[in-house]
Amino acid sequence: MHEKEKDLIDAFLRGQVDRRGLIRGLGAMGLAASTAGVLLNLGQTRALAADFDWQAHKGKTIKLLLNKHPYADAMIADLDNFKQLTGMNVVYDVFPEDVYFDKVTAALSASSSEYDAFMTGAYMTWTYGPAGWITDLNEWIKDPAKTNPKYAWDDFLPGVKNSCAWNGKPGGALGSEDAKQWCIPWGFEQNNITYNKAMFDKAGVKVPGSMDEMVAAAAKLTKDVGGGVYGIGVRGSRSWATIHPGFLSAYANFDQKDLNVSADGKLSAAMNTAESKAFHKQWVQMIQESGPKDWSTYTWYQVGTDLGAGASAMIFDADILGYFMNGGTNKMAGQLAFAGFKANPAAKAPTPNIWIWSLSMSNFSKDKDATWYFLQWASGLDHCLFGATKMDFVNPVRQSVWKDEVFREKLNKSYPGYVEMFDASAPGASIKFTAQPLFFDLTTEWAATLQKMVAKEVPIDEGLDKLAESINGQLKEAGLG
Amino acid sequence: MTAATTVHRPSGFRISKRVLPYLLSLPALLVCIGILIPFLTSVVYSFQRYRLSQPWARQFNWGDNYISFFTDPKFWNTLEVSLLYAGITVVLELLLGLGIAMLLQKRSTLNNFISIMLLMPLMTAPALAALMWKLMTNPGFGVLSYLASLIGLQDFRWASSPSTALLTVVLVDIWVYTPFIMILLLAGLRSLPTQPFEAAALDGVPRSFVFFRITLPMLTPYILTATLFRLLDSIQQFDIIYAMTQGGPGDTLTVFQVEAYLNFFQSTNVGRSAALMIILWAITYFLSNIFIKNWLRLRERARGQA
Secondary structure, three states, rough: OOOOHHHHHHHHOOOOOOHHHHHHHHHOOOOOHHHHHHHHHHHHHHHHHHHOHHHHHHOEEEEEEEEEOOOHHHHHOOOOHHHHHHEEEEEEEEOOHHHHHHHHHHHHHHHOOOOOOOEEHHHHHHHHHHHEEEEOOOOHHHHOOOOOOOOHHHHOOHHHHHHHHHOOOOOOOOOOOOEOOOOOOEEEEEEEEEEEEHHHHHOOOOOOOHHHHHHHHHHOOOOOOOOOEEEEOOOOOHHHHOOOOHHHHHHHHHOOOOOOEOOOOEEEEEOOOOOHHHHHHHHHHHHHHHHHOHHHOOHHHHHHHHHHHHOOEEEEEEHHHHHHHHOOOOOOOOEEEEHHHHHHHOOOOOOEEEEEEEEEEEEEOHHHHHHHHHHHHHHHHHHHHHHHOOOOOOOOEHHHHHOHHHHHHHHHOOOOOOHHHHHHHHHOOOOOOOOOOOHHHHHHHHHHHHHHOOOOOOHHHHHHHHHHHHHHHHHHHOOOO | OOOOOOEOOOOOOEEEEEOOOHHHHHHHHHHHHHHHHHHHHHHHHHOOOOOOHHHEEEEEEEEOOHHHOOOHHHHHHHHHHHHHHHHHHHHHHHHHHHHHHOOOOOOOOHHHHHHHOOOOOOOHHHHHHHHHHHHOOOOOOHHHHHHHHHHOOOOOHHOOOOHHHHHHHHHHHHHHHHHHHHHHHHHHHHHHHHHHHHHHHHHHHHHHHHHHHHHHHHHHHHHHHHHHHHHHHOOOHHHHHHHHOOOOOOOOOOOHHHHHHHHHOOOHHHHHHHHHHHHHHHHHHHHHHHHHHHHHHHHHHHHHOO
């Protein structure tokens, strides 16, 4: 590398030149953006290597289990830097989401040492952790001999970081003092509104600011946009995945909970309160009036594709789903906008429940130290910046990435309102579920009950009372209630 | 006697006649053990409180898993839906398969071509067929929804409504598996002796009489075989139902396999999942016994032994 270019990159890495200045400077030296990117990565690799013995596990190979996702794509695209930095080799298997979690469960429950690390969600760690399948990462994070001093654990968004830490006690608060760090957050999703601006204009509808407004806006959009377009896309399949996005985000905004935790640590159902019943009535009415006709089969995929294809006017789902629908070859690419959503008029801010794509270390890994080197690199600032600015690593978990000008400019340019939406709801973003090992049982049953209510098979009050009764029975049977 | 009853082989290697049958049946014995190990493991698990997320709580609870099922209305719903699904699909597939087989009974190039074409759904993976049908029944752009609207069925919800979900998955099952019944019965029809039919034709016997008194009785062993295969398969249906509805809406289609799958992979409740599978095994064992006994009785009657 030429000395001038090297000096400029080193100045950037020391913080003496900002990112914009670096790119302008490299451009002035006649370097194309791609070449500048390569040089920057090389510089970053050198800088990382200067502070920490990244070569401690040189020659070793680790194996990853990955879900097919843009976050995994970003990591794979940057993998050569990790290999160069550490002298380690990384191999991986990638599976589509339909079968991914079954594959993880099968590998871990068989105590397989095939995979050293894998992608997961925080909810899954409530099963994997107590089962002894994954490792508490505090042991490495808190060890200065094994963790790069520049790793900056405090740079992670607190709500997201804490959501990945649990003490293993049913009902125990996430991120408590005695919590174990079951996974490292990587990229996450807040549940907010993505809407079709042209359709909103046509129907003369404003972005809803409360649940009442959302129900009314969705109904008006269904009535006035025409062409078979429906007002709002939300998930509806008989799965936990129906409860956790928009539904729970709005539900939590009314201070409603899934479970009560008593002083002696016993759990009981909390979804049959008067407030919860009122919320359920609104939600069910919204789907009946303005949701997709085959709502009960809707996963994130259908919710997203309908918005991208112009079949729905708005969605209340993962922000990154809206992000992806606003790009690529989607019919509505470039026509979508974003907004945070506060369901409760009395609430101060949105309270999105979040999904966190995280990285966990298998307890059966043959070389945990080497695996940690990969985990800290993959969740480190440089890789996050690379993914956010050069790839579609949409919602990084590090605060400093969200402050990065290039990243914000990239979002502002093509995704109007995205940064504002993020900034408005990030402080209230966290996992709103009670951490406990029956998470999937209870949420799947909740989704099934919601389906019955929407289909008018059961009245809402009665349905929630029966759900609470069933959940209490299950909690007792499992020794949790 | 033993010395005299040895098998002499050119290589000079001698195997006692007493040992030979055991050696010959050894592979079958190994297969049998291979089948029994997972089965017995499941039986043991089914008597345990065994949840992967609570390994410390693992213990024998003997019949608790079974008792909790038998006292849970959801289990009886699962049993009812599974039996209903199996009953409807088998009966309809049998009627359709038999009808098509009768139409294609006569050997001709066209009939052979049609029977090969009709086998195409059977070559499609059931999960793929379910996804295909999910698209065809999409209320926005699905061709079947469009056709339904032409006959006045506006907003027909297919698999997403509790009142029509069973009908929809049954239709997919029929589409996939009717060719299986058809091809079995077609083979049966074409292998029937021709003399009784020729005699009936000479006597001017009505067609309905020929069908009910000659064709059907002679075809019964084939029908029983086809029904048994389909019944066992149908009561254990998973792919079509899970791919289309995940067992919903509500608990409309929570058949045994879907429940067991969710219990194991989602709830990691090995004990309950195993107990469900053992109950399903007992039901299929009972049903197959009835069919096999009938099949044997018919075979004996055909040989003039009954």
